[in-house]
Amino acid sequence: MDSNKTIRIGTRDSELALWQAHTVQKKLNDLGYKTEIIAVKSQGDIILDKPLYELGITGIFTKTLDIAMINGQVDIAVHSMKDVPTALPIGIIQAAVLERANTLDILVHKGNLDFLEGNGTIATGSLRRQAQWFHKYPNHKVVDLRGNVNTRMQKLNDSDWNGAVFAAAGLERINLKPTDFIDLDWMIPAPAQGAMVIVAMQNDDFCKEAVAKLNHKETEICTQIERQFLKTLEGGCTAPIGALAKINNNEIHFVGNLFSIDGKEKLEIERTVSLDNWTDFGKNCADEILKKGGEELMKSIKESLKK
Structure with missing residues (x-):
């Protein structure tokens, strides 16, 4: 192992993204690697030699980190796998998938579930959750809800909505899961929900080899089937x-x-x-x-x- 090389871990700066990056950092440190975390804010003004579409960059949550990797500011990036587009940008590869956490969606509510029998308003920014909710509760109203999990939880608290749908894993990871929730075991999750993925540059053998040691084969197979x-x-x-x-x-x-x-x-x-x-x-x-x-x-x- 090149003991002088520090693996720079790129992450978004939300609480959940940082939790994920620190989890990867600890695992790499335990294996004897030197690491540093670099939190990257979304900047739309990064100038590249090539337009984004030529690099095949599409994901709204992953774009900034993709660019930081291609520009050589970070070596690897950690993502919630469900946010990552199925086609990775040219030159970037999936280096490891960590063991999966809870795959369920949950409904966080205000302590009263009577609305499930009648008319209710629930919030989600996900087309998948919205469609499955309408399928089960056709006379409910669904409102749009965006932002990181902390922002969404705050918006729910400040609203008159009956509840909002979240991925259980995200709330569990940063201890935000409230007592008033129900498991939506009838809702099929997003492909790769509950899994974290680490991406690296295709030509970076050192980082690829380091990160490969964190791969969980069973999760890799299941998420690959879902993403396919x-x-x-x-x-x-x-x-x-x-x-x-x-x-x-x-x-x-x-x-x-x-x-x-x-x-x-x-x-x-x-x-x-x-x-x-x-x-x-x-x-x-x-x-x-x-x-x-x-x-x-x-x-x-x-x-x-x-x-």
């Missing part, structure tokens, strides 16, 4: 897509779905495959959904998102 399902369905557009793969003994159980934005239409698939046969599993499940009406549904989603 997502990539095959979406083709670069945002849509209400849920996916969850789980390994039991020598089998992988997968459930995936695609909804219309209003939640009225639902296409779902549930399949099991042996562990040594998973390579195209996510793609095959998505192809089946596309054949069963998914292609038309994706077209109408893309149309409605243009408006």
